[in-house]
Structure formats: C-alpha cells, structure tokens
Amino acid sequence: MNYQVLINKAEDYIENNLSKRIKLEDIADAVGLSQYHFHRIFHTHSKETIAQFITRIKMERSGIYLVVNKEISITEIAYRYGYCDASSYNKAFKKHYACSPSEYRNRKNIQVNE
Amino acid sequence: METPNITIEEIEMKVIYVRFRGSYVAFRKNATKLLNQLIDYAKKYDLIVEDWTKILIMYHDNPYITKDNDLRTSVAMMVPLDAKIDETEDITSMMIQGKYMVGHFHMSPKEYGEAWNMMYHEYLFKGNEKPRDTFPFEMYITEPPRKFSDKSYTDIYIPIE
Numbered sequence: 001m002n003y004q005v006l007i008n009k010a011e012d013y014i015e016n017n018l019s020k021r022i023k024l025e026d027i028a029d030a031v032g033l034s035q036y037h038f039h040r041i042f043h044t045h046s047k048e049t050i051a052q053f054i055t056r057i058k059m060e061r062s063g064i065y066l067v068v069n070k071e072i073s074i075t076e077i078a079y080r081y082g083y084c085d086a087s088s089y090n091k092a093f094k095k096h097y098a099c100s101p102s103e104y105r106n107r108k109n110i111q112v113n114e
Numbered sequence: 115m116e117t118p119n120i121t122i123e124e125i126e127m128k129v130i131y132v133r134f135r136g137s138y139v140a141f142r143k144n145a146t147k148l149l150n151q152l153i154d155y156a157k158k159y160d161l162i163v164e165d166w167t168k169i170l171i172m173y174h175d176n177p178y179i180t181k182d183n184d185l186r187t188s189v190a191m192m193v194p195l196d197a198k199i200d201e202t203e204d205i206t207s208m209m210i211q212g213k214y215m216v217g218h219f220h221m222s223p224k225e226y227g228e229a230w231n232m233m234y235h236e237y238l239f240k241g242n243e244k245p246r247d248t249f250p251f252e253m254y255i256t257e258p259p260r261k262f263s264d265k266s267y268t269d270i271y272i273p274i275e
Contacts, residue, residue: 001201008133008206011186015174018247060179061247068245080247 003045006031010042014054018061021082022054058082059096062089066101067108074101115225118217120237122274127210129170130155130199131190137182145171148189155205161193168192172251190251210251214271215243222265223258233270246273 001009013030014022027050028038042050062081066074078089093101132148134141149169156162174186193199199207217233219225238245255267 002204004133004204005201005206008131009201011133011174012206012208015248056184060175063179064176065247068239 001032003041006033006038006041007045010038010050011053014057017082018058019080019082021084024050055092055096059093062093062101063097063104066105070105077101115228115232116220118219118229118232121216121218122213122243123216123271124213125210125271126195128193128195128197128207129190129210130161130193130205130207131172131188132204133174133186133188133206135184135186137185138177138187141185141187145189152189152191152205155203156191156193159197159200161191161197163194166192169254170251172249174249212246212248213274215241215274217270217272218255219268219270220265221268222263224262226252226268229268229270233272238272238274244275246275248273 009031010027013027017026020026024035024039028035031038033041039050042053046053048056058081062077065080066072066077069077072080074089075086078084078086081089083089083092090100093099093104097104099107130152132151134144134148152169153162156167161167168191170190170192172188172190174188175184177185193207199205201207215233215238217229217237219229221229233250250270250272253269253271255269258266258268
C-alpha cells in the first residue's frame with residue numbers, strides 16, 4: 001500500500017469516527033501498520049501531524065454542526081465530537097477559532113441572516 | 115434552472131477514488147487527469163459495468179470553513195459491492211452508506227453552484243430533514259457536456275439523519 005492510500009484510509013477512518021476520542025493506535029490498526037511506522041509516514045507526507053489533523057477536522061466539522069443545528073447544546077456537540085466534557089471542547093475550540101463555540105454560533109447566525 | 119425532483123434514498127455503495135488536496139480552482143485543473151487515472155485503473159482491473167458504473171465527485175470539506183489549500187476533493191467511481199480492490203496504485207476504496215436527500219438535476223455546468231445552494235437553502239434547511247455529518251457528493255448520470263451551456267443529468271446527494 002503506498003503512502004497516499006494510507007493517508008486516505010486514515011482520513012476516512014477519522015471521518016467515520018468523529019464521535020470518538022481517536023487514538024493513534026486505532027488509526028494505525030485500521031490501516032494495518034505499527035503506530036511508529038504510521039506516524040512517520042503521515043508526518044513525512046502531510047504538513048500536519050495526525051493529532052493536528054484530527055483536531056482541525058473535529059473543529060471544522062463541529063463548527064458547521066453547531067451553526068446548522070442551533071437547538072443542540074454545546075455540551076451535546078462536545079460529546080458528538082469525542083470530547084469528554086464541554087470545558088475541554090471549549091478550550092480546543094477557542095484555540096482553533098479564537099472565540100467560544102457560543103460566540104461562533106451567534107456570529108455565524110448573524111452572517112447567515114444578513 | 116429547471117426544478118429538480120427530490121427523493122430520499124438509503125444507499126450502500128462501494129467506490130474507488132483518487133483524492134486531491136488543494137483549492138477548487140486547482141482541483142478543476144487536475145480533474146481530467148484524476149478521472150483518467152481512475153478510468154485506466156478500472157479498465158485494467160475490469161471494474162467498469164456498462165450502463166451501471168457512475169462517476170462521482172465527493173466534497174470532504176466545507177469551502178466556507180476550510181482553508182483553500184486544505185480542501186479535499188475525490189473523484190470516485192462506483193464498483194460492484196463484491197469487487198476486490200488492489201490498493202497499490204494511488205487508488206483507494208471505500209463504502210458510502212446511509213440516508214441521503216437526492217436532488218435530480220438536468221442542468222448545465224454553469225448551474226452547478228445554484229443547484230448546490232438550492233439543495234441546502236431551499237430543500238434541506240427549510241425542510242424537516244436533519245443534516246448528517248459526512249460528505250456530500252455529485253453523481254453524473256449522463257456525461258457532463260463540453261459546452262458550458264449544454265445540459266446533462268446530475269444527482270446531488272446530501273447526507274441526512
């Protein structure tokens with residue numbers, strides 16, 4: 001299996017498991033490589049580490065989800081994207097977007113309604 | 115634009131794909147090359163079923179959220195569910211499953227943007243269906259025309275709960 005196929009398969013695994021706390025060993029298992037070997041391949045052929053990629057995808061996807069599903073609480077969205085509580089989700093969200101999930105939801109609402 | 119027929123469908127589909135990373139402008143420049151790569155592979159392994167095989171484009175990221183250089187787009191082809199795929203030549207396989215709202219369009223290439231907007235803003239957000247967090251895709255029912263104003267049949271699949 002070449003590196004591009006491995007990266008695709010890893011991305012597909014992450015897409016299918018966004019609600020879980022995804023570990024390196026789970027992805028390595030899914031693509032049939034050792035953790036060390038997989039981590040090395042991903043890092044060599046991608047501009048992000050696998051952890052950075054997972055966080056970015058979860059932030060981008062949950063960002064869309066919380067704007068589209070306004071009736072769902074931030075706590076529930078945190079669980080849906082594999083965070084154990086709203087606090088750790090808020091922290092990761094603020095680091096990525098420089099604002100809280102609630103502020104992001106309100107700001108995007110304004111943009112949509114303008 | 116002609117009003118599309120909208121259906122709700124539960125699907126289970128196996129596809130082979132080549133994934134592109136970069137802006138949609140860069141993707142469009144490379145799309146023919148990627149499609150040819152996929153077709154060559156499918157011919158080599160005898161995966162094309164006449165009058166059944168379809169080509170898809172899968173949009174993995176949202177262009178309003180993801181940076182241009184990080185956008186991932188895949189050119190894919192339906193293959194039989196029992197097809198054995200040798201993933202050795204940059205070609206990956208995956209299953210696409212679940213419930214979708216499908217817009218059946220008869221449109222020209224210049225109307226694609228309007229069709230996508232219509233699917234989300236007129237049919238999904240104003241309807242009773244809830245969006246599901248996975249990628250949407252286009253399926254080409256007839257070959258897209260070479261002329262920008264000529265029409266072909268294209269289905270747009272939006273994942274729903």
